[in-house]
Amino acid sequence: MGNSVHLKEGSPEPAAVAKGVLRVYGMKFCPYVHRLKLVLAAKEVAHETININLKSKPKWYFAKNPQGKVPTIEIDGNVIYESDITSEYVDAVYPGRKLSTTDALKAANEKMLLVYWGNKSVTNFYKYCMAKPDDKEAKDAALATLKEGLEYLATFLKKNGSVFICGSQPGLTDYFLYPHLERINAIVPAVDLKQIPKVKTYFDQMQEDKAVKSCRFSDELHREFGRKAVAGDIGAYDIGPVAQ
Amino acid sequence: MGNSVHLKEGSPEPAAVAKGVLRVYGMKFCPYVHRLKLVLAAKEVAHETININLKSKPKWYFAKNPQGKVPTIEIDGNVIYESDITSEYVDAVYPGRKLSTTDALKAANEKMLLVYWGNKSVTNFYKYCMAKPDDKEAKDAALATLKEGLEYLATFLKKNGSVFICGSQPGLTDYFLYPHLERINAIVPAVDLKQIPKVKTYFDQMQEDKAVKSCRFSDELHREFGRKAVAGDIGAYDIGPVAQ
Numbered sequence: 001m002g003n004s005v006h007l008k009e010g011s012p013e014p015a016a017v018a019k020g021v022l023r024v025y026g027m028k029f030c031p032y033v034h035r036l037k038l039v040l041a042a043k044e045v046a047h048e049t050i051n052i053n054l055k056s057k058p059k060w061y062f063a064k065n066p067q068g069k070v071p072t073i074e075i076d077g078n079v080i081y082e083s084d085i086t087s088e089y090v091d092a093v094y095p096g097r098k099l100s101t102t103d104a105l106k107a108a109n110e111k112m113l114l115v116y117w118g119n120k121s122v123t124n125f126y127k128y129c130m131a132k133p134d135d136k137e138a139k140d141a142a143l144a145t146l147k148e149g150l151e152y153l154a155t156f157l158k159k160n161g162s163v164f165i166c167g168s169q170p171g172l173t174d175y176f177l178y179p180h181l182e183r184i185n186a187i188v189p190a191v192d193l194k195q196i197p198k199v200k201t202y203f204d205q206m207q208e209d210k211a212v213k214s215c216r217f218s219d220e221l222h223r224e225f226g227r228k229a230v231a232g233d234i235g236a237y238d239i240g241p242v243a244q
Numbered sequence: 245m246g247n248s249v250h251l252k253e254g255s256p257e258p259a260a261v262a263k264g265v266l267r268v269y270g271m272k273f274c275p276y277v278h279r280l281k282l283v284l285a286a287k288e289v290a291h292e293t294i295n296i297n298l299k300s301k302p303k304w305y306f307a308k309n310p311q312g313k314v315p316t317i318e319i320d321g322n323v324i325y326e327s328d329i330t331s332e333y334v335d336a337v338y339p340g341r342k343l344s345t346t347d348a349l350k351a352a353n354e355k356m357l358l359v360y361w362g363n364k365s366v367t368n369f370y371k372y373c374m375a376k377p378d379d380k381e382a383k384d385a386a387l388a389t390l391k392e393g394l395e396y397l398a399t400f401l402k403k404n405g406s407v408f409i410c411g412s413q414p415g416l417t418d419y420f421l422y423p424h425l426e427r428i429n430a431i432v433p434a435v436d437l438k439q440i441p442k443v444k445t446y447f448d449q450m451q452e453d454k455a456v457k458s459c460r461f462s463d464e465l466h467r468e469f470g471r472k473a474v475a476g477d478i479g480a481y482d483i484g485p486v487a488q
Contacts, residue, residue: 078349080353084355085352085359086352089348089351092348104336104337105324105333108330108333109324111329112324112329115326
């Protein structure tokens with residue numbers, strides 16, 4: 001996932017990216033960066049990674065991305081950001097396995113799944129994490145809606161009839177949905193995928209994917225990051241494996 | 245824009261859509277439906293329209309779209325929703341002028357513009373409209389951020405060097421951005437496009453487009469709808485031209 005120390009306010013700007021080299025600005029535990037990293041791994045696209053401390057952003061980073069978010073990619077003077085936009089760009093211009101479908105109806109169905117998943121499971125995963133530990137009502141409400149997204153995913157997979165959302169191999173939509181599923185499974189104790197067998201099977205099959213394996217953090221590391229991030233710990237980004 | 249009376253809770257469900265016919269579920273003043281209607285007009289795609297009263301939704305509509313939003317399209321048993329997803333589907337499967345680009349970098353730049361426009365101008369257009377009339381602080385804050393989106397659009401158009409976002413003719417991104425620009429120009433008195441000449445020229449050029457003309461409501465009608473919608477008037481949807 002790119003294990004370099006996260007640059008923060010005051011960190012000098014890295015040297016300009018070399019010609020022909022793809023640079024990713026990311027954050028080690030960010031599920032949106034995770035999407036792009038899965039796409040890069042699945043297509044075996046060589047790249048370098050600069051990690052950004054999101055609680056203390058270097059000023060120079062805003063010249064790359066005016067909203068200061070990650071991921072951002074940079075290649076030969078072109079700068080692109082947003083997880084879906086960067087991933088679609090990479091899928092379009094780099095060789096390797098094509099991850100998106102050219103079937104318009106299939107593409108529409110996959111995008112609708114992602115919207116529903118986003119509104120139900122992703123939004124409420126964050127609500128669940130940010131609710132005060134003793135606010136049982138808020139936690140329960142978030143959890144109930146989060147589970148609607150999981151049930152919807154189960155229904156989609158059943159109707160779809162294939163192992164993965166995109167077919168017999170994971171595709172763009174699998175790599176867009178999976179990062180939050182990995183975190184929900186690791187961090188939310190009240191979610192037990194065994195109770196939603198279709199999603200459990202899907203999750204288990206994703207664990208066998210080479211790209212997923214190459215970006216996988218342990219559930220315990222996700223939990224540790226979650227605890228520290230919610231507490232506002234500025235050093236949370238550099239836990240786990242760190243390259244010097 | 246489809247001027248039939250908006251169906252509400254208790255309205256009977258329309259007869260099933262005929263084979264090969266494209267049906268749009270919409271709302272006459274909705275900027276997201278406007279996006280799709282512009283795409284359909286530009287491609288000259290024949291379709292029928294069922295309007296939905298968004299403040300009193302018929303129960304049967306949730307079987308079409310679980311979130312109850314518009315637009316939704318239905319054709320030969322397939323149901324698709326979300327303004328961008330429906331529009332991209334229509335552009336992909338119907339004949340007529342191709343509205344999206346196959347240039348991956350151009351596509352990425354256009355999508356980033358839409359994200360920025362959405363975060364700055366669209367979100368703050370609604371914040372501006374919903375702020376209490378005497379809450380000058382909230383109105384001013386929304387207005388300032390809304391204008392950042394307009395300035396960004398001006399910079400984009402300048403760098404782009406073409407009349408429209410998509411080139412010498414309006415394309416998908418123009419039709420995605422324009423509906424809120426039409427409403428901002430009509431409804432927000434403190435926005436004077438003449439002060440942002442690049443955007444003013446763009447807006448004026450869009451007025452000449454056949455699709456834009458065919459979906460255009462007067463500024464006064466937009467203002468009347470805005471006033472009534474903010475006041476929660478359930479009959480607001482059926483102002484202006486109504487087909488019987």
